[in-house]
Amino acid sequence: MEKNQSTGNDALAAPAVSVDIVLLTLIDKKLQVALVKSRSSYLNGQLALIGGTVHPDEDKTLDHAVHRILAKRGGLKKIFVEQLYTFGSRDRDDRGWSVSVAYYGLLPITELEKNEQELTFYPVDKLPKLPFDHKKIVNTAVERVRGKGGYSTIPARLLGQKFSMLQMKQIYSAVLGEEIDMAAFRRKVLSLGIVRTTNEKVRLGRATRPSELFELVPGVVNFDSRI
Amino acid sequence: MEKNQSTGNDALAAPAVSVDIVLLTLIDKKLQVALVKSRSSYLNGQLALIGGTVHPDEDKTLDHAVHRILAKRGGLKKIFVEQLYTFGSRDRDDRGWSVSVAYYGLLPITELEKNEQELTFYPVDKLPKLPFDHKKIVNTAVERVRGKGGYSTIPARLLGQKFSMLQMKQIYSAVLGEEIDMAAFRRKVLSLGIVRTTNEKVRLGRATRPSELFELVPGVVNFDSRI
Structure with a gap:
């Protein structure tokens, strides 16, 4: 100035x-x-x-x-x-x-x-x-x-509004550039309370069973633990 | 453009x-x-x-x-x-x-x-x-x-090159705006390996015993755990 x-x-x-x-x-x-x-x-x-x-x-x-x-x-x-x-x-x-x-x-x-x-x-x-x-x-x-990526819901912006746990894992995996174990990922994400079920299911791709659809819990952006 | x-x-x-x-x-x-x-x-x-x-x-x-x-x-x-x-x-x-x-x-x-x-x-x-x-x-x-403040050595930039553990705790406490328990802070900082002893001691303020002086370990900037 x-x-x-x-x-x-x-x-x-x-x-x-x-x-x-x-x-x-x-x-x-x-x-x-x-x-x-x-x-x-x-x-x-x-x-x-x-x-x-x-x-x-x-x-x-x-x-x-x-x-x-x-x-x-x-x-x-x-x-x-x-x-x-x-x-x-x-x-x-x-x-x-x-x-x-x-x-x-x-x-x-x-x-x-x-x-x-x-x-x-x-x-x-x-x-x-x-x-x-x-x-x-x-x-x-x-x-x-x-x-x-490791400690925020920001990568989830790459997903549609509703997504399966597998889709979410794939996004985090792609963003972090590393393989992520599906069972551990699911457990972590659910325990962190960053997603909630929509009570809807859809059959994705060639899957034999329909997948549960989740959505982000509004307001949760950052969390301390790494995915 | x-x-x-x-x-x-x-x-x-x-x-x-x-x-x-x-x-x-x-x-x-x-x-x-x-x-x-x-x-x-x-x-x-x-x-x-x-x-x-x-x-x-x-x-x-x-x-x-x-x-x-x-x-x-x-x-x-x-x-x-x-x-x-x-x-x-x-x-x-x-x-x-x-x-x-x-x-x-x-x-x-x-x-x-x-x-x-x-x-x-x-x-x-x-x-x-x-x-x-x-x-x-x-x-x-x-x-x-x-x-x-909680997960980086950035607040330590407010310290001189050498500092006592008490001085470091006071800086983090001021930056975070909250009281920090001295014993827990000392344990955490030492276990994270972000500081090392200089093998020097000085008497600070009205302290009766000289304090050990530490310095930052070069290259460590971020750490996962909160102080």
Whole structure:
């Protein structure tokens, strides 16, 4: 706050501010990230994270900018997002000082299928060439989600509203990147009180018996013990 | 990235970008935050968080801006800081869209005493009137440090390099805002392997017996169990 904002137009122009979103979903039991063909003339159609500059005339807050851009680029509404980290430097964009406020979002693939969208998906460990520091931003998001995975219900955002215990185990397994014992997982999750039965059953895939469907207990987000 | 950066000078000027630092220390067994008299003509000497705009010509990264400002306003070098959260909206500053990348820092009061500085300290729960959303930024930092306090060595940054077990307990107690049983704390900390003895002893305060001095085991930052 030492300089007046109106000095921002000269050689010391204020940094360009954009938001970038690491939208993650689970496809083929793998954590995958949504990429879009950039519309900027500078990037010339290259695949990049969903993102864009903050529009001071339209966006009230950074969160609003994120949701405006998710709606515009992916037809996505009411997505769970959390701020991840802010990357800002002289070097991340050849055109000058720039700041990217990065977010990550998680959503079930079933939600994506409902939407008209222009997204393509890549496994987080097999990314194509990405502009700027987008690869670093993806890695930071994956690290955060993996770190939280053990002690939060956040990975469950990758599930639909109702899910079987097997589906839930698969999600945690994919997020944590490790095999999880089914019986131990079931016991732990039930003892932690983070899910409750919906009293509904469905036959999933080629299963011979119908599976009980669960849902998250509202309000429980973090728990101390590792899954 | 949909707009060219060069459009930033018209009505849709890029947001002003500043960094603000919640510098915490322990004084009188209370977590306190460093404030400075703002040098901006807009704030007219009001107390505010240590902060300032990013200088695109001087600062290579956001972290560099933080350390430049800490050095300039507090004479503080090599301070432990972590990015906290980025606050950005149309409303937080009357002058227009602004973004504050907030950081928090922790340092022992002994380090502060060494420095020529213009800082004043207030307990985090007895703040004076602060400009913009600085009170919210302080609260977010305190919440983060308290949340981490239970399972990280981060609060130990408030200690000098060598410390007694009692001093360490007092720090965790102040950060967590709760009384901690000394014997249980000692047992836990030693069993977690986060500290080691320096084989030195000093007589602290009015103690009749000298206290053993410990130091952090390098590389241990997080641990699973709550203190």
